[in-house]
Amino acid sequence: MAALLQQPSHFIKPEISNATHQVIPTSTNYSSSLFPSKPTKFTKIALKSSSPFRPPSQICNAHMPTNRFPDPDPAQAHDLPLRIAIVGFGNFGQFIAKAIRRQGHQVLATSRSDYSDYCAQHGIRFFRNVDEMCDERPDVVLVCSSILSTETVLRGIPMHKLSPDTIFADVLSVKQFPRNLLLEVLPPGFGIVCTHPMFGPESGKNGWSGLPFVYDKVRIAENTSQARKCEQFLSVFEQEGCRMVEMSCEEHDRHAAGSQFITHTIGRVLSHLDLESTPINTKGYETLLQLTENTVSDSFDLYYGLFMYNVNATEQIENLDRAFEAVKQKLFGRLHDLLRKQIVERVPLQGGPQMGPVRTKHADVAPSYVPSIEKASKANAAPSFLPDSEKMKALTSFAMPPPPQDSNNDESASQSKEESRKANRDTLWSQ
Numbered sequence: 077m078a079a080l081l082q083q084p085s086h087f088i089k090p091e092i093s094n095a096t097h098q099v100i101p102t103s104t105n106y107s108s109s110l111f112p113s114k115p116t117k118f119t120k121i122a123l124k125s126s127s128p129f130r131p132p133s134q135i136c137n138a139h140m141p142t143n144r145f146p147d148p149d150p151a152q153a154h155d156l157p158l159r160i161a162i163v164g165f166g167n168f169g170q171f172i173a174k175a176i177r178r179q180g181h182q183v184l185a186t187s188r189s190d191y192s193d194y195c196a197q198h199g200i201r202f203f204r205n206v207d208e209m210c211d212e213r214p215d216v217v218l219v220c221s222s223i224l225s226t227e228t229v230l231r232g233i234p235m236h237k238l239s240p241d242t243i244f245a246d247v248l249s250v251k252q253f254p255r256n257l258l259l260e261v262l263p264p265g266f267g268i269v270c271t272h273p274m275f276g277p278e279s280g281k282n283g284w285s286g287l288p289f290v291y292d293k294v295r296i297a298e299n300t301s302q303a304r305k306c307e308q309f310l311s312v313f314e315q316e317g318c319r320m321v322e323m324s325c326e327e328h329d330r331h332a333a334g335s336q337f338i339t340h341t342i343g344r345v346l347s348h349l350d351l352e353s354t355p356i357n358t359k360g361y362e363t364l365l366q367l368t369e370n371t372v373s374d375s376f377d378l379y380y381g382l383f384m385y386n387v388n389a390t391e392q393i394e395n396l397d398r399a400f401e402a403v404k405q406k407l408f409g410r411l412h413d414l415l416r417k418q419i420v421e422r423v424p425l426q427g428g429p430q431m432g433p434v435r436t437k438h439a440d441v442a443p444s445y446v447p448s449i450e451k452a453s454k455a456n457a458a459p460s461f462l463p464d465s466e467k468m469k470a471l472t473s474f475a476m477p478p479p480p481q482d483s484n485n486d487e488s489a490s491q492s493k494e495e496s497r498k499a500n501r502d503t504l505w506s507q
């Protein structure tokens with residue numbers, strides 16, 4: 077497992093499971109130069125019109141009810157921008173819409189909330205109602221809803237209103253779940269391409285160059301206009317500079333649990349520490365601050381989805397827990413050795429006051445442990461990973477010589493001696 081996690085993704089040969097991929101045979105024959113069966117690259121499709129909007133689709137739909145791009149004239153189809161309908165127009169939906177628009181395609185959007193104002197300002201057609209959006213018969217329906225809501229959202233789409241060769245794509249941060257769901261919910265002719273842009277509005281705000289874009293063409297009819305549109309859709313991300321990684325959904329989820337989910341978990345844990353910038357930040361600490369900020373800018377629904385909908389996440393969180401325990405054991409194992417040394421030798425460590433045990437109000441311990449114990453005391457509760465300070469006191473109190481009596485103590489001791497002598501005298505007189 078460790079070896080697998082260390083291996084960079086571009087060295088891993090994608091393993092495509094036939095059981096989960098459907099290839100739809102087609103009777104239409106095209107020259108292989110036009111439709112290579114296994115394209116390795118998503119070349120940009122030259123768009124004839126500079127306008128991102130193309131003529132209303134209903135015109136060709138009326139004559140070609142099963143295919144919005146008439147197959148006999150594929151050259152025409154090349155030139156048309158895609159009509160891409162985004163379902164779920166939150167943080168990530170809006171982010172991805174910008175790139176789609178930049179690449180000259182038309183964007184339609186629908187969402188639970190009302191984004192009409194935003195869309196009006198950004199040249200996007202917003203539909204309050206998913207039915208109305210489907211009436212527009214988009215080429216691609218791009219699912220950008222939260223992982224948790226995707227099933228409800230998908231089941232609410234009136235599939236019968238869409239063209240029978242519509243492509244469904246998703247951007248969910250887990251992949252096996254939407255793949256299985258899409259295979260179950262969609263009519264058989266619909267194409268399915270599962271994708272995961274491995275970046276978001278924060279990490280991709282300065283461009284997508286070199287950022288990984290994972291995709292799995294789960295069900296795309298070969299040598300058809302559907303295949304062509306799928307290439308066109310993927311070319312959006314290639315043209316934006318993404319590193320295109322074709323990978324099965326299973327493999328994605330294995331890698332993502334060991335990398336993305338761990339990253340989010342560490343970020344979430346750190347966010348509970350309320351870390352603050354200091355005047356002496358190290359580079360490493362800066363990275364942690366950045367990680368925390370990036371992580372909490374994503375919704376908790378997203379993080380919960382990474383856990384709940386990835387079968388590998390539980391194992392990873394348990395690994396993380398064990399790793400943290402192992403580190404604590406290593407630290408406290410040393411502390412234990414140090415205390416034992418003090419107990420057995422009954423002398424302070426050599427090396428002068430800096431090296432010797434330091435007296436705190438809790439215990440006599442080596443200097444390096446003092447700050448955390450003092451801090452814990454201030455907070456009035458020891459952090460759970462520190463040994464109970466009372467136990468430490470018990471361990472160390474008899475290891476040290478008795479504390480020297482100070483002058484006040486001497487005074488009170490002689491006072492009490494004088495009192496006892498007086499008491500004895502009084503007793504004698506009264507007898």
Ligand code: NAP
Nearest residue numbers: 164165166167168187188189221222223225248249276375
């Ligand atoms: P998110 O919290 O995962 O999803 C927010 C979206 O889900 C919004 O469009 C929201 O609609 C919709 N939604 C939430 N609950 C809903 C419900 N009960 N019914 C209907 N719609 C609901 O945040 P996000 O960052 O925008 O992510 C969207 C998708 O992109 C997720 O699947 C995520 O895994 C994926 N993704 C995100 C990133 C990233 O960095 N953020 C990167 C790659 C992939 P309203 O806004 O209309 O309420």
